[in-house]
Amino acid sequence: xxxxxxxxxxxxxxxxxxxxxxxxxxxxxxxxxxxxxxxxxxxxxxxxxxxxxxxxxxxxxxxxxxxxxxxxxxxxxxxxxxxxxxxxxxxxxxxxxxxxxxxxxxxxxxxxxxxxxxxxxxxxxxxxxxxxxxxxxxxxxxxxxxxxxxxxxxxxxxxxxxxxxxxxxxxxxxxxxxxxxxxxxxxxxxxxxxxxxxxxxxxxxxxxxxxxxxxxxxxxxxxxxxxxxxxxxxxxxxxxxxxxxxxxxxxxxxxxxxxxxxxxxxxxxxxxxxxxxxxxxxxxxxxxxxxxxxxxxxxxxxxxxxxxxxxxxxxxxxxxxxxxxxxxxxxxxxxxxxxxxxxxxxxxxxxxxxxxxxxxxxxxxxxxxxxxxxxxxxxxxxxxxxxxxxxxxxxxxxxxxxxxxxxxxxxxxxxxxxxxxxxxxxxxxxxx
Numbered sequence: 001x002x003x004x005x006x007x008x009x010x011x012x013x014x015x016x017x018x019x020x021x022x023x024x025x026x027x028x029x030x031x032x033x034x035x036x037x038x039x040x041x042x043x044x045x046x047x048x049x050x051x052x053x054x055x056x057x058x059x060x061x062x063x064x065x066x067x068x069x070x071x072x073x074x075x076x077x078x079x080x081x082x083x084x085x086x087x088x089x090x091x092x093x094x095x096x097x098x099x100x101x102x103x104x105x106x107x108x109x110x111x112x113x114x115x116x117x118x119x120x121x122x123x124x125x126x127x128x129x130x131x132x133x134x135x136x137x138x139x140x141x142x143x144x145x146x147x148x149x150x151x152x153x154x155x156x157x158x159x160x161x162x163x164x165x166x167x168x169x170x171x172x173x174x175x176x177x178x179x180x181x182x183x184x185x186x187x188x189x190x191x192x193x194x195x196x197x198x199x200x201x202x203x204x205x206x207x208x209x210x211x212x213x214x215x216x217x218x219x220x221x222x223x224x225x226x227x228x229x230x231x232x233x234x235x236x237x238x239x240x241x242x243x244x245x246x247x248x249x250x251x252x253x254x255x256x257x258x259x260x261x262x263x264x265x266x267x268x269x270x271x272x273x274x275x276x277x278x279x280x281x282x283x284x285x286x287x288x289x290x291x292x293x294x295x296x297x298x299x300x301x302x303x304x305x306x307x308x309x310x311x312x313x314x315x316x317x318x319x320x321x322x323x324x325x326x327x328x329x330x331x332x333x334x335x336x337x338x339x340x341x342x343x344x345x346x347x348x349x350x351x352x353x354x355x356x357x358x359x360x361x362x363x364x365x366x367x368x369x370x371x372x373x374x375x376x377x378x379x380x381x382x383x384x385x386x387x388x389x390x391x392x393x394x395x396x397x398x399x400x401x402x403x404x405x406x407x408x409x410x411x412x413x414x415x416x417x418x419x420x421x422x423x424x425x426x427x428x429x430x431x432x
Contacts, residue, residue: 003077004064004066029102041087122185137153211315215240215248216320226257313342317346366402
């Protein structure tokens with residue numbers, strides 16, 4: 001496979017994919033980007049190039065001009081960074097379109113069929129209907145007279161192919177682009193992110209019930225932590241959450257949280273009142289909740305420490321999305337698996353089902369996982385809170401036995417995470 005980059009990193013007459021470093025680098029799709037505009041394409045680790053290198057898949061990097069001149073087929077990667085409204089140009093102040101930062105030469109090569117453009121969004125699971133992703137892609141390809149067979153969309157939304165078919169049917173599209181679900185973070189190098197793992201089979205050091213890490217104050221995370229606090233379930237846990245002053249993003253206001261419980265989660269009046277009072281108490285008396293770091297601006301995707309897992313019995317994984325039309329799994333799931341840690345996922349329905357389809361094992365009946373099948377977001381969150389309460393009512397000696405019974409599953413999942421490359425092989429087959 002040949003990958004073309006407009007501004008590749010060059011060393012000793014060899015080209016490499018652009019990476020963040022001390023020199024100024026530009027990623028594909030950003031030609032003539034204004035200096036005051038945040039780049040909407042950029043590092044999306046691990047990239048397709050990173051994975052090809054990791055799994056010893058033959059690949060070659062060229063600058064775009066050399067790739068075109070070679071007359072060989074090649075791929076041009078657009079690696080998305082941030083929400084779709086940025087790279088689709090629907091954000092206020094952004095005048096770009098999906099392909100406006102791609103050179104005329106690459107566009108012409110794509111029209112001729114030598115180049116295939118890959119829109120790489122494998123680390124995010126955005127809802128294509130909410131953001132009108134397919135509408136924008138097809139309009140852009142039609143505007144540029146690019147054949148549909150020369151464009152590939154790879155998304156971390158693990159049902160993106162199904163949703164694409166639905167969109168095609170609704171819009172009377174007989175011919176469709178190639179649309180591939182794939183989660184790149186499953187194949188990240190967790191041994192580099194966290195070199196040491198403590199597999200404490202006897203749970204000698206476990207003195208907290210669960211691990212619940214929250215950096216970005218998304219509204220479903222605010223709802224969960226308030227709901228847990230309303231039942232006094234944050235005691236004796238490792239739970240992090242920023243204060244409004246320290247948060248990397250703006251807090252939703254209490255009125256937004258109130259509307260969220262009424263209109264999205266649709267909880268009863270008493271439950272809503274108890275939860276909002278709990279949120280008020282958290283803001284007034286407890287935030288920030290600090291576990292391992294007291295700095296909130298950095299995305300700690302690339303960091304992890306062993307004691308977070310060796311001192312807790314299970315993780316509550318709060319995914320980036322909760323009520324969207326998606327199935328999305330990211331490093332927040334893979335880190336517990338890497339650390340032999342049971343988990344509950346606050347995410348989209350059928351997240352556990354997808355893990356089982358991939359060969360992982362989940363924790364029923366040791367954890368009541370019926371929440372995974374519940375499509376109503378309010379009921380799903382309530383079922384998760386109920387199960388956390390049940391587990392947190394157990395004595396530590398009971399939880400030690402509970403954990404020991406899960407060891408065969410934890411070993412199996414850790415092995416699959418480290419050794420299985422089936423889905424990468426399948427990705428390469430579908431791209432080619």
